Amino acid sequence: MAAPGRKGSRVIQALNPLDATSLLTAFGTVGVFLALFAETGLLIGFFLPGDSLLFTAGLLCTTHGGSGGVHLALPAVLAAAAAGALLGAQVGHLLGRRAGRTLLARTRNRHLADGVSRAEDLLARYGHGKAIVLARFVPVVRTVLNPLAGIVGVPTRTFALWQIIGGLLWTAGLVLGGYALGSSIPNVDRYLLPLVGLIVAVSLLPLLLEALRARRRARAAAHAPTREHAG
Numbered sequence: 001m002a003a004p005g006r007k008g009s010r011v012i013q014a015l016n017p018l019d020a021t022s023l024l025t026a027f028g029t030v031g032v033f034l035a036l037f038a039e040t041g042l043l044i045g046f047f048l049p050g051d052s053l054l055f056t057a058g059l060l061c062t063t064h065g066g067s068g069g070v071h072l073a074l075p076a077v078l079a080a081a082a083a084g085a086l087l088g089a090q091v092g093h094l095l096g097r098r099a100g101r102t103l104l105a106r107t108r109n110r111h112l113a114d115g116v117s118r119a120e121d122l123l124a125r126y127g128h129g130k131a132i133v134l135a136r137f138v139p140v141v142r143t144v145l146n147p148l149a150g151i152v153g154v155p156t157r158t159f160a161l162w163q164i165i166g167g168l169l170w171t172a173g174l175v176l177g178g179y180a181l182g183s184s185i186p187n188v189d190r191y192l193l194p195l196v197g198l199i200v201a202v203s204l205l206p207l208l209l210e211a212l213r214a215r216r217r218a219r220a221a222a223h224a225p226t227r228e229h230a231g
Contacts, residue, residue, distance in 0.1 A: 020053040021070075024060060029076045032057050033084040036171070039143055041088030041095075046115065046143040054081055054171055058178025074179055081171035085136075089146045089163040096150025115140035119148045128154050133166035142170075 023031040035053055038045030061074040118141050122131040128149070135145040149159050 020049045020056040023049075023053060024057060024072070025070050028070070029057075029072055029080045032077055033080040036081055036084030037088040037091075039088065040085050040146060040167075041091035043143060043147065045088075046140050050142070051139065051174060054174035055178040057081070058175040058180075059182040061175075061179050062182030074175075077175055078172060081175055082168060085167040085171050086164055089167060090160065092143075092146030093150040093154070093156070093159050093163070096147030097153075098150075100147040100151040115144040116148060119145040123148070123152065128158055129162045132159065132162040133169070136163075136166040136170035 023035055027034065032053065035045070035048045036050060039048040039050045057072055057077045058074075060070050060072045061077055063071055118138070119131075119135060122135055122138075122141065122145065125131070126134060132145065132149065132154075135141045146159075146163070
């Protein structure tokens with residue numbers, strides 16, 4: 001019989017933090033809390049697969065050990081997801097108020113820098129409440145908007161209200177979506193990989209659309225002087 005230490009070592013070695021199924025296989029419901037807390041509260045968590053993790057966790061609440069022997073309890077997943085997302089966002093806001101400018105100034109990661117730019121655009125375009133809710137559904141932006149809200153001085157009560165609304169909509173929506181699909185399709189775990197791929201693709205759509213809008217705005221700005229000169 002293999003020693004417990006060796007088994008645990010193999011699990012850690014096999015862990016892929018970018019893969020939702022790997023995280024859930026290694027840590028179960030605790031992995032949901034830890035991943036969402038890191039993604040929404042710590043700038044180092046921007047690479048974690050929040051959307052696919054939530055959806056996969058919902059799917060695994062309907063399986064019976066078919067996907068790597070993993071079966072999760074729906075109430076526990078919903079509670080862990082909400083706790084991780086809500087506590088993480090509040091910690092991110094606090095870090096932003098205390099040391100956000102220093103942390104963001106020191107980062108040289110291009111994805112984080114782009115996320116800051118998109119988060120600032122959201123705040124400017126939609127105002128505090130709507131931006132905080134919408135950011136939950138955009139990868140990377142949901143990581144940087146929380147400290148950014150602290151930096152620009154969004155009041156704690158205002159931030160808490162809207163981040164709770166957005167956090168509950170995001171976590172419960174994706175978990176229950178995965179659970180509903182898993183409940184309606186027999187042996188859904190066989191299709192887990194393509195389903196997760198689809199969720200990742202859908203979650204990246206806001207980033208793609210924003211990039212296209214930014215490109216159009218840049219082109220319009222570049223042509224504006226030419227039209228004025230011609231006039």
